[in-house]
Amino acid sequence: MKPYLAAAIQMTSRPDLEKNLSEAEELIELAARKGAELIGLPENFAFLGKEEDKLAQAEEIAHRSEKFLKTMAQRFQITLLGGGFPVPVETNAQKAYNTALVIDKDGNEVARYRKVHLFDVNVPDGNTYLESNTVMAGEDFPSLYVSEDLGTIGLSICYDVRFPELYRYLSAKGADVICVPAAFTAYTGKDHWKPLLQARAIENTCYVMAPAQTGNHYARRYTHGHAMIIDPWGAILADAGESPGMAIAEINPSRLEQVRQQMPSLQHRVFDKY
Numbered sequence: 001m002k003p004y005l006a007a008a009i010q011m012t013s014r015p016d017l018e019k020n021l022s023e024a025e026e027l028i029e030l031a032a033r034k035g036a037e038l039i040g041l042p043e044n045f046a047f048l049g050k051e052e053d054k055l056a057q058a059e060e061i062a063h064r065s066e067k068f069l070k071t072m073a074q075r076f077q078i079t080l081l082g083g084g085f086p087v088p089v090e091t092n093a094q095k096a097y098n099t100a101l102v103i104d105k106d107g108n109e110v111a112r113y114r115k116v117h118l119f120d121v122n123v124p125d126g127n128t129y130l131e132s133n134t135v136m137a138g139e140d141f142p143s144l145y146v147s148e149d150l151g152t153i154g155l156s157i158c159y160d161v162r163f164p165e166l167y168r169y170l171s172a173k174g175a176d177v178i179c180v181p182a183a184f185t186a187y188t189g190k191d192h193w194k195p196l197l198q199a200r201a202i203e204n205t206c207y208v209m210a211p212a213q214t215g216n217h218y219a220r221r222y223t224h225g226h227a228m229i230i231d232p233w234g235a236i237l238a239d240a241g242e243s244p245g246m247a248i249a250e251i252n253p254s255r256l257e258q259v260r261q262q263m264p265s266l267q268h269r270v271f272d273k274y
């Protein structure tokens, strides 16, 4: 593993596939120009709209997203995380998997994850989310991408960040960088987003890369923004604020090793069998 720059991209995706992909392309190009070698797009980067519209277009979104990610990774010679897009379930026309993909710079798929924890929550601001209406829950642990250059990269999506056992799995598998691409609601995000991400970084002594959605997407759908990169001590290295853009910071193997020596909590686990 070598030191390198990672970029967590922040977007305001809308119910417009082509427009979202061209905005994503601009931000990827900007991140690559700044020297980022690992670039992450947020959950719903390709489409953020009403559930029924997403489902109706799921096949096209899935097809275009996969092709887009491969083209971008090769064109800019970067490793690219596509933070979450619908992939139709073959056996059930009413459902799609909320899928994250990692593509290496040769355009090969190196990791895939289907979101396990679905956001079925009545948020106290009056919005009701019922992700399981249109999304089929994944049943498998995320796969990890073991890269000689970039370290071991573990996947998760958005609401997963509230379930620390998933991240214990990733750290047990050797994760150095944990990805949490998200579309966190504005209401929950203001109190929960940052502390949850910092906790996952600190308790697993890992970098956290969290691309995000921000602003108003359609109707009353607002997201929190603050795409960020957090180091294994829990320090926020970069925060994209509330506008579209990116958080960019160095991932450094010496820093990882240093923190793991300074704070060897992972070696002191007692209840790790439960």
Ligand SMILES: O=C(O)CNC(=O)[C@H](CS)NC(=O)CCC(=O)C(=O)O
Binding pocket: 043, 044, 048, 049, 119, 129, 130, 131, 158, 159, 160, 162, 183, 184, 185, 188, 189, 192, 221, 223
């Ligand atoms: O807003 C949208 O339409 C897009 N969001 C999503 O697709 C997903 C599933 S509904 N959002 C989350 O998981 C938010 C979690 C969250 O906000 C929390 O855990 O507090």
